[in-house]
Amino acid sequence: MIPVILSGGSGSRLWPLSRKQYPKQFLALTGVDTLFQQTIKRLAFEGMQAPVLVCNQEHRFIVQEQLQAQKLVTQAILLEPFGRNTAPAVAIAALKLLAEGRDELLLILPADHVIENQQAFQNALALAAKAANKGEMVLFGIPATRAETGYGYIKSVADAGLPQGVVRVQRFVEKPDEARAREFVAAGDYFWNSGMFLFRASRYLEELKKHDADIYDTCLLALERSQHEGDLVNIDAATFECCPDNSIDYTVMEKTTRACVVPLDAGWNDVGSWSSIWDVHPKDEHGNVIKGDVVVHESHNCLVHGNGKLVSVIGLDNIVVVETKDAMMIAHRDHVQDVKKVVNQLDAQGRNETQNHCEVYRPWGSYDSVDMGGRFQVKHITVKPGAQLSLQMHHHRAEHWIVVSGTAQVTCGEKTFLLTENQSTYIPIASVHRLANPGKIPLEIIEVQSGSYLGEDDIERFEDVYGRSNVTPLSVVAR
Numbered sequence: 001m002i003p004v005i006l007s008g009g010s011g012s013r014l015w016p017l018s019r020k021q022y023p024k025q026f027l028a029l030t031g032v033d034t035l036f037q038q039t040i041k042r043l044a045f046e047g048m049q050a051p052v053l054v055c056n057q058e059h060r061f062i063v064q065e066q067l068q069a070q071k072l073v074t075q076a077i078l079l080e081p082f083g084r085n086t087a088p089a090v091a092i093a094a095l096k097l098l099a100e101g102r103d104e105l106l107l108i109l110p111a112d113h114v115i116e117n118q119q120a121f122q123n124a125l126a127l128a129a130k131a132a133n134k135g136e137m138v139l140f141g142i143p144a145t146r147a148e149t150g151y152g153y154i155k156s157v158a159d160a161g162l163p164q165g166v167v168r169v170q171r172f173v174e175k176p177d178e179a180r181a182r183e184f185v186a187a188g189d190y191f192w193n194s195g196m197f198l199f200r201a202s203r204y205l206e207e208l209k210k211h212d213a214d215i216y217d218t219c220l221l222a223l224e225r226s227q228h229e230g231d232l233v234n235i236d237a238a239t240f241e242c243c244p245d246n247s248i249d250y251t252v253m254e255k256t257t258r259a260c261v262v263p264l265d266a267g268w269n270d271v272g273s274w275s276s277i278w279d280v281h282p283k284d285e286h287g288n289v290i291k292g293d294v295v296v297h298e299s300h301n302c303l304v305h306g307n308g309k310l311v312s313v314i315g316l317d318n319i320v321v322v323e324t325k326d327a328m329m330i331a332h333r334d335h336v337q338d339v340k341k342v343v344n345q346l347d348a349q350g351r352n353e354t355q356n357h358c359e360v361y362r363p364w365g366s367y368d369s370v371d372m373g374g375r376f377q378v379k380h381i382t383v384k385p386g387a388q389l390s391l392q393m394h395h396h397r398a399e400h401w402i403v404v405s406g407t408a409q410v411t412c413g414e415k416t417f418l419l420t421e422n423q424s425t426y427i428p429i430a431s432v433h434r435l436a437n438p439g440k441i442p443l444e445i446i447e448v449q450s451g452s453y454l455g456e457d458d459i460e461r462f463e464d465v466y467g468r469s470n471v472t473p474l475s476v477v478a479r
Contacts, residue, residue: 001129001198002075002104003043003051004093007036007063007111008083012343012354013273013336016327017305021356025112026062029271030280033070035112036063040072042118049104050075052097054089055111057081057234061363061466074231081237086195087251088243091208091219092235094201099223105132106204108197108248114280116267128198128262130163137207138198139169139253141191141261142268147181150273150337152193152249155184156261169259172249191261194268197248204252211255218243229467274320274336278303292323301333325358363466364389365442377454381435383408383443388436390464397451397458399427401435406443409436432462 011024018024025036033041040051050073055063057079067074078092090108097104107125115121128138141154152175159168172193176184184190209216218239225236253259269280278301281289288296292306299316307324318333331339346354359368364387368380383389383406391411401408402424410417410425411434418438419425427433429451437443 001047001107001125002049002097002102003107003109004090005036005039005051005053005109005111006086006089007053007055007059008080008089009110009112011112012340014271014277015339015343015354016324016329017307017322019356020354021058022062022361023059023112024271025110026059026066029277030114034066035114035271037066037070037072039109039111039113040067040074041070042115042121045122048107052076052078052093053111054078054080054093056083060232062361065361065363076231076233078233078235080235081240083245084240084243085245086248087208087212087246088215088219088240090197090204090248091215092223094205095220095223096233097201098205103200103202105129105198106201110195110270112271113194113196114267114269114271118266120266121264124262124264124266125198127163127165131166131260131262132198132200132203134163135200135203135258136162136166137203137253137256137259138166139259139261140194140196140198140264142194143263143265144181144185144190144192147178147185148192149175149178149181151175151270153181153184154191154193154261155187156189156191159260162260165262167261167263169253169261172254191263193249194264195249195270196264197253198262203258207252207256207258212244212246212251215244215246215251274303274322274331274339275333277305278320278333303333327353362389363387365437367447370446372454375450375452375454377449379447379449380404381445381447383435383437383445385437385440385442388465389434390459390461390466391432391434392462393430393432393460394451394458395430395460396453397449398429399433400448400450401425401427402446402448404444404446406437406441407439408443408445409438410434411436434463 007025009023010020011018014024017027026034028034043051053074060079094106124140132138153173155170156167157170222236222239225239227234269276278289283289287301288299289303290296293310294304294306295312296304297314299313301318302313302316303320304311304313305322309323311321311323313321320331320333320336322329343354359366365383370378370380403419403421405421408419410419412427413431
């Protein structure tokens with residue numbers, strides 16, 4: 001059995017903590033490990049191979065860093081230039097494995113779910129394998145225990161041809177209103193759609209080719225044109241752009257006659273909204289979930305998430321408060337599904353708060369925007385030991401670097417020199433320069449930028465050890 005972990009979502013319903021460039025699967029929302037790390041760790045048992053990951057190209061370095069931090073192993077990482085939903089993502093993984101002569105069972109898992117009961121999870125996998133080995137397309141269904149309007153539902157029916165404990169899918173139901181959801185729960189034969197599947201690679205591709213040949217053909221061509229770097233597969237952008245954007249559910253599972261459900265009663269939660277975060281955390285004596293520097297008075301059943309500032313909540317019930325350095329979100333727990341609508345409004349306004357946090361992660365470390373004005377910006381930059389930024393130039397800004405801790409190796413024009421704590425240097429406009437950390441501890445500097453334009457796209461790269469695009473040969477500048 002090979003897990004295929006899908007890590008391409010943006011987690012917009014968990015804004016402002018989740019951002020497009022650093023979405024929820026890479027956050028430690030329910031414990032010490034991130035949701036992504038938890039997903040891989042729960043697969044460490046006999047009979048399960050190392051996973052195949054499918055993620056956005058922009059998250060490549062986050063994925064690699066989180067794998068290295070926990071010494072987690074994968075057999076391949078498929079990098080999508082942009083999202084095209086779950087059907088194409090799984091198709092490329094299946095096509096790659098079949099091209100290697102490996103027609104095994106594929107366990108399709110989102111990277112951002114919580115499963116509390118590991119033994120129940122493994123028992124459900126064992127039952128699902130019996131059905132999948134007979135050519136069935138298995139969907140893991142969560143017993144519907146409450147009138148949840150945020151999930152899709154599956155109506156099931158008994159089928160004597162299936163292994164005991166497995167039921168046939170009769171129909172799929174889109175997210176219902178509360179009245180219909182109550183009817184589904186009372187009926188007892190409905191499940192929530194978990195978005196987790198098990199089927200043989202060839203069976204999935206057979207059904208995909210039958211029901212949506214465009215996705216099959218486009219993914220086959222995109223894989224053929226992709227670039228391979230060790231275990232990394234860079235999916236060809238020009239081809240993949242032509243691929244239809246559809247889910248496994250809509251493309252295959254709703255159309256095949258072989259869809260079945262294995263019940264999964266294992267403390268599952270898709271952590272899809274702030275109310276889900278409230279559900280999975282321990283509460284105080286008043287039902288509140290508190291994280292960070294928070295003071296609560298005469299408040300009940302609230303979720304308050306502080307991220308630096310002191311947050312005080314007085315006389316509130318069923319309220320969610322999430323604070324970050326650059327944004328605050330306050331919502332009633334009954335309306336947290338509408339956070340996505342606010343994110344859409346911010347996107348329409350071109351606001352950066354949906355894209356990045358103040359602290360932005362890069363393969364070499366991170367930078368935190370401290371202050372910004374009309375012609376200046378101040379950043380706190382951290383460079384990991386042994387790491388270096390690209391050799392680069394800015395056309396519209398100069399930079400002042402002040403070393404706070406560690407040792408900096410600075411290249412500016414023809415000169416390369418070292419700076420230590422409390423020393424500083426000046427990088428003029430249009431100077432070719434580089435910052436590196438030759439030491440064994442993190443390098444921290446304060447960077448003060450000044451100029452007519454301070455955008456992150458004012459970077460012309462000449463050398464980059466991380467394989468990022470838009471690298472100009474230095475010889476062009478020399479001429």
